[in-house]
Amino acid sequence: ASARAGFLFDMGKRDEAITAMQDIVKQKMPTDDLVKIKVGLARMQSVAGNQVAARALVEEVLAEKPDDVEALKLKAGWLILSDDVGDAINVLRRALDNNPRDASVMTLMAQAYERDGNRDLMREMLSLAADASNHAPEESLRYAQFLMGEGKNLPAEGVLIDALRLSPGNAALLVQLGQLYVNMKDWGRTNAVADELDRLAQPETVTAAAGLRAAALEGQQKTGEAIDYLEGVAASGTGGLAPKIAIIRSHLANGDGQKALAYAQELLAEN
Numbered sequence: 001a002s003a004r005a006g007f008l009f010d011m012g013k014r015d016e017a018i019t020a021m022q023d024i025v026k027q028k029m030p031t032d033d034l035v036k037i038k039v040g041l042a043r044m045q046s047v048a049g050n051q052v053a054a055r056a057l058v059e060e061v062l063a064e065k066p067d068d069v070e071a072l073k074l075k076a077g078w079l080i081l082s083d084d085v086g087d088a089i090n091v092l093r094r095a096l097d098n099n100p101r102d103a104s105v106m107t108l109m110a111q112a113y114e115r116d117g118n119r120d121l122m123r124e125m126l127s128l129a130a131d132a133s134n135h136a137p138e139e140s141l142r143y144a145q146f147l148m149g150e151g152k153n154l155p156a157e158g159v160l161i162d163a164l165r166l167s168p169g170n171a172a173l174l175v176q177l178g179q180l181y182v183n184m185k186d187w188g189r190t191n192a193v194a195d196e197l198d199r200l201a202q203p204e205t206v207t208a209a210a211g212l213r214a215a216a217l218e219g220q221q222k223t224g225e226a227i228d229y230l231e232g233v234a235a236s237g238t239g240g241l242a243p244k245i246a247i248i249r250s251h252l253a254n255g256d257g258q259k260a261l262a263y264a265q266e267l268l269a270e271n
Contacts, residue, residue, distance in 0.1 A: 002037055005044075014048050035061050039070045046074070067098045069105065076108050085116045103133035107142065122146070135163045137170045144176060153184050171197065171205050178212040187216040207242045214246055223254040241267075 002024055009017035021041040025034065038057045045054035055078065061071040072095040079088035089112050095105045106129035113122040126143040133139040140163035147156035160177045167173060178193035190212050197209035210233045217226035227250045233243040244267055251260035 002040060006040070009044055009047075014044065018044050018048065031064060035065050035068055035071070039068070039074065042071070042074055051078075067094060069095045069099045069102060072098075073105060073108060076112070080108065080112050080115055083115060085112050088112045089116075101132045103129040103136070103139050106132060107139065110142075123150075130159060130163075135159075135166050137163055137167050137173050141172060141176055144180070148180060148183065153180060156180055169196075169200060171200060171202065171208070174200075174205075175208045175212075178208070182212065182215045182219060185219055187220060190216045203240065207240060210243050211246060214243075214250065218250060218253060223250055226250050227254075 002021065005017045005020040008020065021037065021044060024037050025041060038061050042054045042057035058071045058074050061068055072091050076088045076091040079091060092105055092109050092112065095102065099105065106125045110122045110125035110129065113125060123146060126146050130139045130143040140159050144156040144159040147159065157180055160173055164170060164173050174193055174197050178190055181190040181193060194209040194212040197205040214226045214230050217229060227247055230243045230247045230250065234247065248260045248264055251263060
């Protein structure tokens, strides 16, 4: 029944799903099962915008089971949003005591340290989260993006490559790796990543590949070639609107505002 309610919620039938979960809560069931249902209902209420009901459910759960990790994560998330960083960190430490390898707890800790302005501890937590998740794409992306923001391109590359070894063909990882190579002005490897994205043959990966190739051409000050390439992609119809927008940006980057304006007006005339 709870799985059905979750399906309804994901389908956008939020009120129906919440009512179904509330009916389940009223049934007699073992404490552990009831705790899971209440936490699930709290998540639904939170997403639906009923924070009062969500927080009340979490406090009920923690009164019954003070060390429930999922309830602690929800509470910590709200504390972080309220800038109650110290309390959030204390709550998350309790969660880590009960599940020391929970990557999502570490990610929340990183968010708390970010709010607190402590980038060293934020970095440490993002690294631990990537490791605890066994280099899962989401955690690896967060850590790599943080490293790139600090200008640590080679460590970021290592994080992304480790993640891709375990999740080969992951589009988000490949796009980030391609952007990293653009930042490093490594045009050969930028184009190699673009080839990998093309092989995935999804509309979004083909568009991303085109963007990387255009960035490589522009980075080599081959703006004219970049525009020709993007016009070819746009004419093929495979990249949607993205290559057309990139053409405008390329004209602007080349200092040719009149061409950018003329092309933008063409697009507006079409749509």
